[in-house]
Amino acid sequence: MHPFLYLSLSLRESFRIDASCGLPHWDYIQLTLYLEAALSLPSTAVILRLATTNSQRMSIRDVINVFSKNSYILRKKTRPLNLANMNVQAEVKDLFHTAKALQCLGLAAPQIGSQLRMFAMKDPFTGLVEMVINPVVVKKSRETLVDEEQCLSIPKYAFLVNRSKYITVNYTDNYGNRISNRTFEGLDARVFQHEFDHLDGILASDRGSVVHVPYF
Numbered sequence: 001m002h003p004f005l006y007l008s009l010s011l012r013e014s015f016r017i018d019a020s021c022g023l024p025h026w027d028y029i030q031l032t033l034y035l036e037a038a039l040s041l042p043s044t045a046v047i048l049r050l051a052t053t054n055s056q057r058m059s060i061r062d063v064i065n066v067f068s069k070n071s072y073i074l075r076k077k078t079r080p081l082n083l084a085n086m087n088v089q090a091e092v093k094d095l096f097h098t099a100k101a102l103q104c105l106g107l108a109a110p111q112i113g114s115q116l117r118m119f120a121m122k123d124p125f126t127g128l129v130e131m132v133i134n135p136v137v138v139k140k141s142r143e144t145l146v147d148e149e150q151c152l153s154i155p156k157y158a159f160l161v162n163r164s165k166y167i168t169v170n171y172t173d174n175y176g177n178r179i180s181n182r183t184f185e186g187l188d189a190r191v192f193q194h195e196f197d198h199l200d201g202i203l204a205s206d207r208g209s210v211v212h213v214p215y216f
């Protein structure tokens with residue numbers, strides 16, 4: 001079968017899956033990429049098809065760090081977002097794909113220059129990236145733990161930060177589901193608190209002491 005013929009078949013199949021499961025746009029694009037990667041089709045062909053079929057393109061953005069010209073964005077407070085807004089959807093998608101590309105544990109909107117109240121979090125065991133939109137902290141444990149944290153916006157440095165051991169939160173996921181009273185613990189609780197801080201312009205360096213300074 002001609003590769004392009006198969007490509008369009010796989011795209012149609014992914015559209016069908018999308019229609020039946022209600023997956024967001026970027027999920028079936030990923031599914032398509034997976035199918036095409038499994039068939040070892042040339043990546044240029046994949047890009048070509050995506051460019052012509054994907055009306056809402058996503059982009060992998062640069063991460064803003066404290067040494068960047070526009071580092072002031074990291075200090076700004078974010079504003080809640082409405083997922084129904086098409087412009088907002090593009091921002092959500094960009095953050096999701098940038099976090100996936102970087103394979104980081106967490107990435108907050110200000111780090112890619114967005115002022116929306118959201119961040120991406122990766123499950124360290126499954127590797128799945130979840131979007132946390134308009135998060136609200138319901139409860140934090142009094143019990144705390146000190147551990148080392150790094151931040152993509154403060155490259156090469158590490159900090160010892162004291163965080164609540166458990167945290168209970170409400171938020172909306174990237175499917176628009178409202179998640180209520182979800183409790184995170186351990187590394188997840190730490191990542192959540194670190195990313196949540198970003199939404200209020202707070203960095204790990206504000207919370208803890210430096211334990212590692214890069215060797216220049």
Ligand SMILES: [Zn+2]
Nearest residue numbers: 150151152153
């Ligand atoms: Zn960070």
